[in-house]
Amino acid sequence: MSHPDTTFDRLVSLRRELHRHPEPAWREFYTTSRIVDELEAIGVDELLVGSEFIDPETRIGVPERAEIDRWYETAQQAGAREDVLDRTEGGVTGALAVVRAGDGPTVGLRVDIDGLPRTESKSEDHVPAAEGFRSETDAMHACGHDAHVTFGIGVIESIVNGSAFEGTLKVVFQPAEEVIGGGKAVAESGQLDDCDHLLAVHIGLDHPTGEVVAGIDGFLAVHHFEATFTGKSAHAGSHPNEGTNAIQAVAAAVENLYAIPRHEDGATRVNAGVVEGGSAPNIIPETARFEGEVRGETTELKSYMREHATRVIENAAGMHGCGVDIDAVGDAPSAKSDDVIVDVVEHVATETDGVETVLRRDDLGGSEDATYLMQRVQDNGGTAGYVGIGTDHPGGHHTATFDVDESSLRIGVDVLAESIQKLAGDGGS
């Protein structure tokens, strides 16, 4: 199965348009609007947008309302559709498309759609800058989710226009992956509970164009949190004993957080990535906060780290007479790609045009909240897999010069669409 070049040209064009309008987690208003445009153009059997399938209460990592509204207005000015803005109002973004084609099994595909809050390179060596599709917002598609959207659209178009697929296809365009905040909400929507198979996908990951990984594993379970310490302000010169010092508490917490013992069962991680506090050099700081994360090779190891982190943080606060609130701002379990999926993708990839190397398995070594969806499907008796589509990317993921080789878009769509067809066929047999 292959696609006419016109389709491919449209995907490239869509990807570049999205690349110009990157939106961070729970602020993907314009992106959702464009996805709806495309899906309506193709024609799908069911299309749910934002609050039509996501319960706002289940979201994690949601920004302040003023920040959401700022992006809402930006999207409006950029021409986002009012009917889509209504359905995503308050930051309930994303979309779910369903294609029904007979009695076969239900196969899901999950792609994520958000950008990162960082500035894109202006260098002439950076293709989006050189060719005029550099970000026009404060954010950047520095992880290739613009390409992921085109995978989703391309696969639906391929399935709808093809004739071989028998079954139900559900493609979820998931918001807020970068803050590990959307996966749980989509999982809890229950929309994927009837999936017999689920595919998730990522572009790049240091694999070159022409390389495909049939099953990515090694997802570290992760937990993001924010710890806010509250002490008591006082003048540091005249009343040093009257304050309780929130920055001292943060320092004690950070030092001892990194010192949580290693675990014999596997890899663990810890980071204090953002810190902020105090008001003036001569005032004992009343409040200070940090954002951090713990990870584990398994969900159990993540729990081990989380429990120890909580103990450290609470005692650091107590040590310096401060109170502390610890809020979860992101979370994802570990997960594994099932052999049955890996077998299919490996086989399909081997026969796909443009694919030169197929790796059966590789480790991610990072985290990703697709694991919530994979685990949900697996818990319900289905199978799940995470596919890697290589692309030559000049800068690393999350850096200012990240970019994708657009010739990998076609490879991604082909591998995914064909695998989905095979899974429907196999699962239905």
Add this chain to the structure above:
Amino acid sequence: MSHPDTTFDRLVSLRRELHRHPEPAWREFYTTSRIVDELEAIGVDELLVGSEFIDPETRIGVPERAEIDRWYETAQQAGAREDVLDRTEGGVTGALAVVRAGDGPTVGLRVDIDGLPRTESKSEDHVPAAEGFRSETDAMHACGHDAHVTFGIGVIESIVNGSAFEGTLKVVFQPAEEVIGGGKAVAESGQLDDCDHLLAVHIGLDHPTGEVVAGIDGFLAVHHFEATFTGKSAHAGSHPNEGTNAIQAVAAAVENLYAIPRHEDGATRVNAGVVEGGSAPNIIPETARFEGEVRGETTELKSYMREHATRVIENAAGMHGCGVDIDAVGDAPSAKSDDVIVDVVEHVATETDGVETVLRRDDLGGSEDATYLMQRVQDNGGTAGYVGIGTDHPGGHHTATFDVDESSLRIGVDVLAESIQKLAGDGGS
């Protein structure tokens, strides 16, 4: 000597106007403009504004240019005079007025004029809010420097209109006391080098209306600094070993900074008052900074603390593979009020209307960059003193509900003007 009520009413009105327009350090554009208005109305023999007596290079604690310009525009919109704005452009604020009245000695008076970067209370219990002169800017006169300006204006008016003073009066309206950034610049202007006597003054300090402190001592020498750590960013999940973690370095520095040994020779202080760093929970933070201060009961003790702080900070950086820059952002020595000044003020205060209690000496227990000026005058063979004018203040200094009892304005002007006259008389005899 006393003043007609009309004078007093005008001072109250001026103080309230200044209270509505508080401006932080090196951004006192509107304030300087109003001071110039008043001085021109009174008529002084010499009037130097901003860059006419302050060398921009000697300023410390100067904010970013964009921040200065923002306040410059705000002042412009509030009606600050263009000729004053020209002379203070780029944040070289403040003024110096000279009154020449015969051959007697030169007496200086220093008042500070800046506000604090904090929000003022909106409570109906807070008089400025209830009576309509609450701050209209982002800042607040939370330390009474609005009253200090009226002391300076009132004293000049009193001396100019009186007949008893024989000598030269120099009143400096000093910017940037709150960041300990203006005292050094004024001292280095040399304008006070010929002073035989110098008075500095503060309102409040937990003394009630009707109480005067003839000589305040116990200034802690102080040094403000900013330490900026530079590490190397990396993904905390996939490459934990590739980063060098600036927040870990800050934590190690803060913890060990507070643990600098006490000193047998007297009181020392240390504070990390502001901390900031990192970009995201899952990224090893490349940069982090904190602003802090050390103090000592003597200038030597301040040096002891500063040396140890430098040692701690540099090794904290080295420990975590980071570089660090330590920048001085404020500094003031210790100082003592001379007996000759204290004798005069004590005597004058005892006979001043409205004064109920006179304390000969009291300790500040904090820091203040008037000490630069006091020390300069003392080094040149003159004498210096720091006077406290009590006022009932409902909230503590630097808090959102700080306010002054305006009846203390008249007391302050009377005590200072009469003391200056006496010092000129005594000094000239």
Add this chain to the structure above:
Amino acid sequence: MSHPDTTFDRLVSLRRELHRHPEPAWREFYTTSRIVDELEAIGVDELLVGSEFIDPETRIGVPERAEIDRWYETAQQAGAREDVLDRTEGGVTGALAVVRAGDGPTVGLRVDIDGLPRTESKSEDHVPAAEGFRSETDAMHACGHDAHVTFGIGVIESIVNGSAFEGTLKVVFQPAEEVIGGGKAVAESGQLDDCDHLLAVHIGLDHPTGEVVAGIDGFLAVHHFEATFTGKSAHAGSHPNEGTNAIQAVAAAVENLYAIPRHEDGATRVNAGVVEGGSAPNIIPETARFEGEVRGETTELKSYMREHATRVIENAAGMHGCGVDIDAVGDAPSAKSDDVIVDVVEHVATETDGVETVLRRDDLGGSEDATYLMQRVQDNGGTAGYVGIGTDHPGGHHTATFDVDESSLRIGVDVLAESIQKLAGDGGS
């Protein structure tokens, strides 16, 4: 009043004998025996030894029984009297002598008698080594308590043989000052409750021979403690997560202990002086302990430090999953010398042979458990003072080369005996 040279020679000889037999806190068996010998030779009206006036339960800083018994045997071998050993058995050392001479007031004198657990210099420059009276035990009289005993003996002899004293004299030979462990026990014996006046004394303190300090103040209140952390042992290589690490807890405690905020009311101190823990480099340490102290310029400041230290230690334990016990091992309040005493001593010293300089007051800057006794007498309505008798000492207190200039022994006895006589006379008038 002066003493025949034979008396002085005997005091020198006694001091040298005691110097050869230094015994640390609660192990002063031989020392007590020698004191009893001297007191019996002089003849006093009442003589209480060890458990006859000290309740064993009130002692603090008592060593292990095996350690006590080792010194008990050493004393026995050195010729300590069996009847004294019986009365001091188990480490209840010290003695109290009472001289009754008519109806006048009761005057107390407190001298301390213990040595320090350190090795004495063998250098030929060190007089005790050169002249053959260097320590023959593991300990050393490195703080001059050997001289203090001779002060007590000399004063009693002087009072008993003189005729001027009318009243009651109580001299307590207090054990365990170096661990701040005996003062409380003697105070709680109640034996000094009827004192109208109390004198305590120290030799040296950086004052030369011929200098006397009439009233020493500036005692820092002090609290010694031992914190013992209990975690869980595990193999650091194979089961790093199974242990809870007592040394990590100690490290967190020590770092944050030094960082207890300074206090505006005056000087504070903190020290972790001894640390010990763990069993092998590859085993997660199950237990670790440290001995430390906090001090304050006032008893309140000591309490402030103690409360904060407790908070830090408990949270350091909690942070690393350990339990902790904090035991008090020494304690003394702050105290002040009363003017009435200082007046008398100052006057007497001025007229004493060999005294060249009299300082009315000076600060100790350290701690001393005579304050328990001073406070007790003051609380009961009496007055108390702490006298300094200068002596040329080549090495600092507590160092291996500390020694006293024996010509100061006579000065000490004369000043104290004459002051006591005056106090009895004044107090009785």
Add this chain to the structure above:
Amino acid sequence: MSHPDTTFDRLVSLRRELHRHPEPAWREFYTTSRIVDELEAIGVDELLVGSEFIDPETRIGVPERAEIDRWYETAQQAGAREDVLDRTEGGVTGALAVVRAGDGPTVGLRVDIDGLPRTESKSEDHVPAAEGFRSETDAMHACGHDAHVTFGIGVIESIVNGSAFEGTLKVVFQPAEEVIGGGKAVAESGQLDDCDHLLAVHIGLDHPTGEVVAGIDGFLAVHHFEATFTGKSAHAGSHPNEGTNAIQAVAAAVENLYAIPRHEDGATRVNAGVVEGGSAPNIIPETARFEGEVRGETTELKSYMREHATRVIENAAGMHGCGVDIDAVGDAPSAKSDDVIVDVVEHVATETDGVETVLRRDDLGGSEDATYLMQRVQDNGGTAGYVGIGTDHPGGHHTATFDVDESSLRIGVDVLAESIQKLAGDGGS
């Protein structure tokens, strides 16, 4: 191949005798003497003892001379042979036996012989206590090296008395494994350089009697060190600023040592296992030391940890004005069992009487200095393997109740002797 029960009874009896005389690292005087007895009884072709093959300078982790001499005397009193004592004098313990039986390959076997410095359980549930062969020294065979000696003796006896072996057998009875101090010395003796194959062995490791692991891997490379900090002593009350505090430096080092970042390439470990310092609660501690270790899944990861640890320790010292010396006290690389060895042992074990389960490979998860010898042989072109012989052990390794099931002695000898024979046969073919 099997052994008569009388042989087995003798091995049990030898193991119990050694269990009664455990000796720690580099103090195995009595143990070496008994090994020599046994080897002479069996008759070997060459027997090297202590300094006959170990260069004293290459030893690491050697205790103080006084400690060595104490164990020397203890061994003498227990009946150790004078000729063996001569050859092991100063703590150069261990033995090497060579059996030459024709032209086949050279096969090495390494067993370790030292005990641990810990007290053995007296519980009646503990078989050595109940049956009268509990430790009679301060140490304990808490890791089964007593059994290892019997493996070595039993294998030699089996080979000497058998007829099938053609080649050279070298059995090294290695001292000081527990401090990772003997492996390097034996490797550098060069005695194993001509080995075509090398086997090392361990009993227990949580495998039950009847289970054999053909090839143990997962040795963490390890580095033991001692860091000694030197500051400056001062009185903590009166001169807090004059000291430089070695315990503060240790605390800063320990806290930040545990916080060395995790590494993406695999497991790392760190431990501060022993800490000691200071002299008294009121003295700023002049010296403090700690013993610690770092480990890595590979030798590179160990180096990463070691470099970071050095950086942390040196900066912790610098931060608190102290000097520091870091001494290596033990070191071992990582290593892997070669497939050719694992194949042979797996096959042999499957056919050995009493063996119920054979695991092809398992991870140790700890460290072991046999890796020095394995690496040496592998570097010289030979192959090496590490065999695990299961045994029911009631208490964990290194605990007071560790014991072995003596029926596993026979299994160990059989598996090893037969494997050696097979390796000689295969290697020679």
